[in-house]
Amino acid sequence: MPMLKIPFTRKALAIPYAVFLLLFVAAPLVVLFYYAFTNGKGQFTFDNLTGFFSDPNTLGTLLYSFAVALAATAVCLLIAYPTAYFLSKLHLGNKTSVLLIFILPMWINFSLRITALKEILTMIEGNLADFQFINAVIGMTYDFLPFMILPIFNTISKLDGSLLEAARDLGATRSQAFFRVTLPLSMPGVISGVMMVFLPAMTNYVVLDMLYNSTYIMGSLIGSYFAAYNWHGGSMIALILLAIIGIFTLLGQNGSEQEDSRGGALL
Amino acid sequence: MIKLYMRRISLFTAAFLVVSLFSSFIFPVYASSSEPEHVKLRICNWEEYIDIGGWDEDELIELDDGEVIGENSMIEDFEEWYYETYGIIADVEYSTFGTNEDLYNMLTLGDVYDLVCPSEYMNMKLITEDRLVPLSEEFFDESNENNYYIRGISPYIRNILDGQEINGQAWSEYMAGYMWGITGIVYNPEMVSEEDASTWTILTNPEYRHKVTIKDNVRDAYFAAVGAIKRDLLLSEDFKNDPDYSVKLEAEMNDTTPETIQAAQDYLQRVRDNAYSFETDSGKADMVTGKVLANYQWSGDAVYSMDQAEEDDLILNFAVPEESTNIYFDGWVMLKSGIGTDKAKQHAAEAFINFVSRPDNVVRNMYFVGYTSVISGGDDPLIFEYADWCYGAEEDAEETVDYSLDYFFSEDKDGEEYIISAEPEQLDRQLAAQYPSIDMMERSSIMTYFNEEKNEVINNMWIKVRCYNIYNTPVWAWIAGIAAAVVLIYLFIHGRRTKKYYKYKNDQKLIQ
Secondary structure, X not given: OOOOOXXXXXXXXXXXXXXXXXXXXXXXXXXXXXXXXEOOOOOEOOHHHHHHHHOHHHHHHHHHHHHHHHHHHHHHHHHHHHHHHXXXXXXXXXXXXXXXXXXXHHHOOHHHHHHHHHHHHHHHHOOHHHHHHHHHHHHHHHHHHHHHHHHHHHXXXXXXXXXXXXXXXXXOOHHHHHHHHHHHHOHHHHHHHHHHHHHHHHHOHHHHHHOOOOOOOHHHHHHHHHHOOOHHHHHHHHXXXXXXXXXXXXXXXXXXXXXXXXXXXXX | OOOOOOOOOOHHHHHHHHHHHHHHHHOOOOOOOOOOOEEEEEEEEEOOOOOOOOOOHHHOEEEOOEEEOOOOOHHHHHHHHHHHHHOOEEEEEEEEEOOHHHHHHHHHOOOOOOEEOOEHHHHHHHHHOOOEEOOOOHHHOOOOOOOHHHHXXXXXXXXXXXXXXXOOEEXXXXXXXXXXXXXXXXXXXXXXXXXXXXXXXXHHOHHHOOXXXXXXXXXXXXXXXXXXXXXXXXXXHHHHOOOOHHHHHHHHHOOOOHHHHHHHHHHHHHHHHHOOEEXXXXXXXXXXXXXXXXXXXEHHHHHHHHHHHHHOOOOOEEEOXXXXXXXXXXXXXXXXXXXXXXXXXXXHHHHHXXXXXXXXXXXXXXXXXXXEEXXXXXXXXXXXXXXXXXXXXXXXXXXXXXXXXXXXHOOXXXXXXXXXXXXXXXXXXXXXXXXXXXXXXXXXXXXXXXXXXXXXXHHHHHHHHHOOOHHHOOXXXXXXXXXXXXXXXXXXXXXXXXXXXXXXXXXXXXXX
């Protein structure tokens, strides 16, 4: 019986994505690198890099972005963990529908949400400009909270209940069981939640703009460089941000790989 | 209605630009060859800056010398008119831009347009970079009936465009004006006194702490800062009575010495602390909702703000700072990259400028956009009639004042022809913003184009103002930050331990 010959292999299915990757990821990166390491005359230079790390204003912006992102992440975590925990412990037929309530706001356009938040905050605070940093944190938290809840909820729901039973059988109190079993085991969810919130919170300046924070964060700083036709400086900051994100991602992954190998050795 | 976003380009736009730069290597743009009966015209203008037609019937503007209504879009009307007048089919590709800087970046990345309408300083930049085609001699031929622009331009504006030079060339050689205006302060007269609003120093006035907004735009901010720091000089009798007042004023307002830039930076840092926000387009709405009491606006936007507020029963006023006000122009220029030596294209482009300068079209655009056209109409009274229709007092008004616009509409300096009999409060409202009085215009100054070097210094100054300076970090914040970092690192390391469990769980599955 003649075999039906398919004219392309399975590899060919990857071509559309490879093309996409090449055009919209690799190529812009090359351009980004080119601009970051050249000056206006097209000569190779490290000035943009050293310039970033020697200017108290750009460093200050990095610090400020870190502060906003850290605070927003911490608040998200504080709100999201208990929420996700109790959600997953709910004895309801369909937890997903309850979860939906928390994700529902994400389906509304975010600029609309922030505009609404602006009005609410004005009612509470009186004048938004008096609480710029706090508003930035609230805005980011509001925007990114679901990204924290989801992964934590997923890990906790998938935890093996028998482990908790074993802990209780062996004499652990409820809180001991939580702190020594549930909490450590939900860490992967927490980490991915932190990554999902922290990094965008460093750059999402639209939220800050809409809430009238007049201090730049990394995203707005890049934008201002481009508006001033300084593509070289702007590209360098984008690249530095990329490096920071890369380091964080590696930190997250590196741990798990090492653990896997060590776990294998133990057996 | 009008949104002149001076919003800086977003990160996303930046990413998009980078991508399109790359794609332009692969797909080079081919200039289309034009046939005699067809001409393609690529126009790029501000968003919502031209009449798009579709007016309701009750929007009909009835003037003594004719009725004006926008049925079709201005672009369609132009195509029709061009065919009827010259027998050539013009295909207009109309697109828009958000800020001057966006447009410039688009051009740099290889977007091709024939006719664009940025602000005057961007046009100066394009002139110095030799990117523009000068307007033809025929365009300035006043005997040609169809040359509505040169026959209709306000003598006052024409004088400025002819008088201002860059690299020894008059602005008017390259740029045909479209809309113009001045900068000022829109304020709530119930809460802010006219005196307080009539100065740039309102931006740092502690009485209005966190109640004033300023434009998120380096040039506008710099102008206001220079006005504020030089206030004493600009208001001194000696300076005001100087025979060369306007020349000296322009020099002072365009001062870019390092000392002035430093002083402006210090001043703007105080503005940052005192102002409610640096806004791009939220200022109008925030005035209406009462979040702010005063904001820095372009006169065209100010008209719109006051109109909108009136609909919400809130009266807003417009004040022009005593120190100086910035007169600005948006003008049509033809690009070398688009037009090149194509005479047919150039003809169509110039015909387009003339078409939008035809008095009835000027009225349509002004009605739709809210800004003030540079065209006064020449012999045609339609535009003045429109101004009178907008702001003239009703027949039964108790009190009226005469408001002279001779400087704008008439070449004859002593004429008393163009007088609007307006209600007194209009002198602080829309009328003053739409057509500023001659007193206001006397303290207006052009903001010239700064050269590359100065531009960079001023842009960096602006970035410094907006950035958080690391030296300002208090000790407790350092401690808190370091503590938070330690916790995070701990969490990452701690996270590893849990991996054992997952590994164990996987192995269990394998055994089963």
